[in-house]
Amino acid sequence: MRLIFDKSVEGRKGLKISDSDVSVQANLPKKYQRDNPPNLPQVSELDVVRHYSNLSAMNFSVDANFYPLGSCTMKYNPKFTEMIANMAGFTDLHPLLPQLLGGGMLAQGSLEVIYKTERLLSEITGMSSFTTHPLAGAHGELTGVMIIAAYHKHAGNRRKYIIVPDSSHGTNPASAAIAGYEVIVVSTGKDGCMDIDEFKNRLNDQVAGVMLTCPNTLGIFNPRIKEIADLAHRSGALMYYDGANLNAIIGKARPGDLGFDIVHLNLHKSFAAPHGGGGPGSGPVGVKEGLVKFLPIPRIAKRNDGTFALDYNYPDSIGYIASFYGNFSVILKAYAYMVYLGKSGLIDVSEKAVLNANYLRSSLKKYFDIPYDRICMHEFVISVSKQKQKGISALDIAKYLIDNKIHPPTVYFPLIVKEAMMIEPAETESKETLDDFIRVMKDAAELSSKSPEILRCAPVSTPVGRLDEVKAAKDLNLRWHKR
Amino acid sequence: MSFIPHSQNEVSQMLKAIGVKSVDDLFSDIKKELRPKSFDIPEGKSEFEVIEYLKKISYKNATGLINFVGAGFYDHYIPAAVDALSGRSEFYTAYTPYQAECSQGWLQAIYEYQTAICELTDMDVANASLYDGGTALYEACMMAIRITGRKKIVTDSGVNMTYRSMLYTYTSNLNIEFVETPVTHGQSDRDAIYKCLDDRTAAVILQNPNFFGAVDDHFDIVKKAHEKGALVIQSVYPVSLGILKTPGAIGCDIVTGEGQSLGLPLSFGGPYLGFMAVKKEYVRKMPGRIAGESADKEGRTGYVLTLQAREQHIRRQNATSNICSNEALCALRAVIYLSLLGPGGLKKLAQVNFEKAEFAKKVFDDIPSVEVKRSSPTFNEFTVLLPRNADEVVNRMVAKGYACGFPLGRFYKGMDNYLLVAVTEKRTKEEIVKFKESLEAVLCD
Amino acid sequence: MDIAEGLLYTKEHEWVKIEGSCARIGITSYAQELLGDITFIELPKISSELEQFKPFSSVESVKAASDIYAPLSGKVVEINNLLESQPELLNKSCYFKGWIAVIEVKNEQEKSALMDAESYKNYTKELKH
Known part of the structure; x- marks a missing residue:
């Protein structure tokens, strides 16, 4: 166009x-x-x-397409939360109004929403307190790593390293590095979990923290997670929980009870706020009791008379991490979603997310290799290696799915699985949708021997075919110019 | 649950296909001792109940005040088409456009947004967005350090206080030296900046208009900084660029800013839009996603996310930034807003803002006890010196229905009697005159 | 696997060709295959000092990025500017037209830490298993 x-x-x-x-x-x-x-x-x-x-009209979207995108939790985004986020009483509020009149009396509604969201998230994750300031998951990670640094600095030592498993999201090592840490990468064992012996060997008194996703990007809940946390704590390191995969365990396990000290959540994943074509997100960070004093300022406090105020009196705080209190309207959507679902609704989320994933896994294993084939949580990884021998790659299958109006799963991640496709159906998808996906994947597997050219030429139903990414990166054309 | 479609019968069929007896069996990896110690969440409500509940909460916000508060975040009119288009779920329920063929709409929109930001700032290239104005400034600062290999940053105190605080937070473990030049009510203090500039300086950070509303032409500072091999980062207010000298025209290397004024509601602080534009030689050091043009085998033009080798999902700990999610939907609003305005509309909007603020200054001159600060030209925001504590005046103006400005004493020591007043196109002549009368009455009490 | 005789190799897949008191440096065919179509190289600056086995440059393809390590220590005296506009030479002619830089060798003895063609061949064979 x-x-x-x-x-x-x-x-x-x-x-x-x-x-x-x-x-x-x-x-x-x-x-x-x-x-x-x-x-x-x-x-x-x-x-x-x-x-x-x-x-x-030239986009796929959750409203129109199935989106089994691993680690991205592309669940349905309810319409009533959009309606609430568009209420003038919320959209028209200037963020500096709490600076006027008696510490926040002009913004009681929005402060209440933030405070109550913090309380709910604390209970869901087993943490003492939350901050809603981080503007996306990676921003939450950076905030969390800075809290780790503040904790060690407060205890009088610097410490140099952050440990991440090789299956981690790229944001984990990137966040650790830009906060000033060197990264130690621990490999994945045969069971699909971080190799615990290698972990023990790499752990030392210079390790500041361990960043883990649980369940991990292979969709496996590490049964030895408590042991890892105990080992880390014994050597003085803090445990960081990357909440990208929280959808699997809401109401079933809490990072706080598992031994994690810091957690970030992705409200645009687990709590149904839409992804907006790449953002805005929201990445609140929760911490255990001893770390509350390091949370970013200002904090939201509840006064004895039931009103809410901004509290700047945190001398050990890491300081400001955002212009204000977070992506408020995203927080509001997530809050409305939690209030709507309530306790049993939230538990139902994780149960059906895990049910859907296992249903797909058990159906797809007839056609594809599943390198870590066991009961999974909310997602799992298949490998297109069997088809690769016939010259068909994960990318070919991904593009074929597009021709069938299905958004492809996450491909080539995690890096430890060859020709990986990481599949996360989310709880909001029906059995018919899953059956349809299974049928298309079965067709793809069959086509890879029968008519591989159909896969290699896909997609053919889109406004453009596969684009030349080498040309895009070499002959940079990043904007229009007036002729 | 209305968002979970499974019937009991379907659940049974699915469990059978998996080969387990119950849903509980799927969670057997989570041993009993790892189960929640507590999960004390209230039971759910109906859609109607949640809407009513939150509507009531929203009424507790004082959004009915006539707003003269700006301080970097402004109450501009948002055209209806911005909401209508960004409210299309084909945009807002899509994922990041990594799969280019089924995301051409998004990718083209990002490419158009990048173009609009470049045109607005007169810079070569822009990225697909960052979180907000403050984090964009932090990313610019890190970028300058990467480019120059130097570790000293000179910051003008006219830069938003929160932004400066954020820079300190983010760099507290990185051994970066910050020097702040003292506050002046008007323009940047040249002598102070030149004294700090040396061959260890990675960048000078400036803001235009600055926090006090003062407009500057930083051409001379850019020249001096470049002589020392330092870069210049300018944080800008995009609506002001309808009439203000552009950062590109004065030779800035990196431009960042808060894009809230480009069609985003104030919404208690977010989501907002951090934008960044740079000279083309620095494109590979830039953080964040970038859309680029390419073609398919048949020669059809299309767009992809390009230069991904800079980013965290490929370069991991060596990435230019850890950013993944950005503010795409806000960037979409910005490009729609700028398209509706066009060059003429943007210029007129900026001029109207400027004139209304000038009018307000003139009206305020009529209050003998109030001094309008005029050490430099301003855009749509200016500083007034009150005869008493601004906090107290602000509180009493609330009772009269006004959010009358930002009390500068909150951010700057020794400025307890100063008020920062913003006047956008939404404020009418009548509102400005009545505002002045109310202020006069409050000051006479 | 394409391995040129008469060159010395590193474990990080750089090659070096001794030319009198100088040495020409590039990446091996194994490296360029692993990266795929190379879209960009960050060349070192003339006169910059390289230190053996420390990164001095980096290459990017669409889906990967990799540091390039100095096979020997020394001062950069020449760089292949052609690679700025034609990074594909690193794929098409990695041992000839795709050379990256020439350095003045600082310490001849460092050569003993490098592999000859035969050992590099065995080394890459092992990596494949």
Whole structure:
């Protein structure tokens, strides 16, 4: 489709802007003024509406497509939470209003939402307290790692390393590194869990923390998790829980009870806030009692009279990590979702998420290799290695799924499985949808010997076929230019 | 549960296919001693009940006040088409467009957003968004350190206090030296900045307009910084660029900013939009996702996420940043907003903001006990010196229906009597005049 | 596997060719195959000092990025500017047109820590299993 910039017609306007009603006719001194106007499109409102409506039709989305994307928890996003997030009483609130009048009296509603969200998340994860400030999962990780650093600094030592397993999300080592740590990578054992002997060997008094996902990216809940936590604690390291996979264990296990000291959650995964084409997310961080003093400021406090206030009196806090209190409307959607589901609803989430994943796993193993074939949690990994021998890759199968209106699973991750496809159906998908997916995957497996060219040429039903990524990275074209 | 479709019969069929007796059997890896010690969550409510409950909570927010608070986050009008288009679930329920063929709509929109940000700032390339204005500034700072191999940062105190605090938080374990030049009410203190500049300086961080609303032309500072081999990072307010000198025109190396003013509601602090644009030689050091143009075998133009080798999912601990999720939906709103305005609309909007603030200054001049600070030109926000504590004045103005400004004493020592007043296009002449009358009345009490 | 005779090799898959008091450096065919289509190389600066087995450059493909380690210590005297516009030479001609830099060898004895073609061949064979 042509770019909105190419649709520009000199003199066309998309919005009427009120004329100035004041009598001042002032101008900025020339030297501070812009020289040339920006080449923004000159288009009508209908031009804009039609352009972006047509673009929207060129996307897969959860509302229209099954999205079994491993570790991303693409569950259905309920409509009523959108409605709540759009209430004017929430959208129109300036974030600095708590700075006016008696510490937060003008923002009691939003402060209450944040406070109650923190309490619910604390109970769900077994933590003492939460901060909602982090703006995405990776931002939560960075906040968590900075809390680890503050804890050790407070105890008078620096410590140098963070341990992550080789199956971890890329954000874990990246967050540790940008916070100033060196990363130790521990390999995965035959059972699909972090090799505990190697872990013991690498653990030393310079290790500040251990970052784990549980269940891990292979969908396996490590039965020895408590032992790992005890080992880490004995050597003075803190345990960090990457909450990307929390959907598997809500109501079944709490990171706090498993021995984790710090946890981040992804409200846009486990708690049904939409992904928005890549964001906004929300990555609240919870901590155990002894670490509460390090949480970012300002904290939300409940006064004795039941009102809420911002509390800056945390001298050991790591400080500000965001402009304000988090991605408020995302937090609000997650809060509404939790209030709606309640206790039994939340437990039902993890049970059906795990049921759906195991149903797919047991059905797909007839057609594909499953390197760690055992009861899984909310996701599992298949390998296309059998088909690879016939020249069909995980990417070919992924593209074939697109032609069948299914968003592909996460491919080539985790890195420890060759030709990996990581499949997470989420609890909101029905048996018919899963059966349809199984049928398409079976077809793909059969086609890989019968007519592999169909797979290799896929997708053919999309506006473009496979794009040349080498060209994109070499002949950089990252923006439109006026001709 | 309405979001979980399984009938009891289906559950039984699925368990049979798996080869287990009960759902509990699927959780056997979680041993009894690892089960929750407590799970004290109230039972659920109906959709209607949740909506009513949260509606009542929303009424506890004082959103009815006439708003003159800005301080980096502004109450601009949002055209209806922005909500309508970004509210299409084909956009908001999609995932990150890694699978390009079924995400062309998103990828093209990002490419268009990148273009709009480059045009707005006069820079070469932009990324697909960062979290917010503050984290964008932090990423710029880390980027300058990577590019120059130096570890000293000179920061103008006119940069938002929260942003500066965030820089200290993020770098507290990294041995980076920060030097802050003192606050002036108006423009950047040249002498102070030049004194701090040396051949160890990675970057100078400036903000335009600065926190006090002062407009500057940082051309001379850029020149001096470049002579020392340091980069210049400028944090900008995008709506002001409708009329203000662009960072590209004065030679800035990295530009960041808060994109909230481009069609995003204030929403108590988020989601907002961190944007970043840089000179093209630095593109491979840039954090975050980037969309680029390419073609398929048949020569059809399409878009992909490119330069992914910079990012965490490939480079892990050596990535340019840990960012994964960004603020895509907010970036979409921004490009829709800018498309609706066009170059003429943006210029007019900026000019109206400027004129209304100038009018407010003139009106305030009529209150003898109030001094409007005029040491430099301003855009749509300015500082006034009150005869008494601004906090107290602000509190009393709330009773009259106004959020009358940001008391600067909250962020700056010794500025207890200063108030920062923002006037956007949404404030009418009548509101401004009545605001002045109310302020006068409060000050006479 | 394409391995050139007469060169010395590192475990990180760089090759070095001794040319009098200087040495020409590049990456091996094994490395370029592993990376896939190379889209970018960050070349070292002329006169920069390399230290044996420390990273001095990096290459990127669409789905991978990798550091390049110095096979020997020394000062960079020449770089292959052609790679800036044609990084594909690293794939197409890794031992000839795709050379990366020439250095002035600082310490001849460091050569003993490198492999000859025969040992490198055996080394890569082992990696494949």
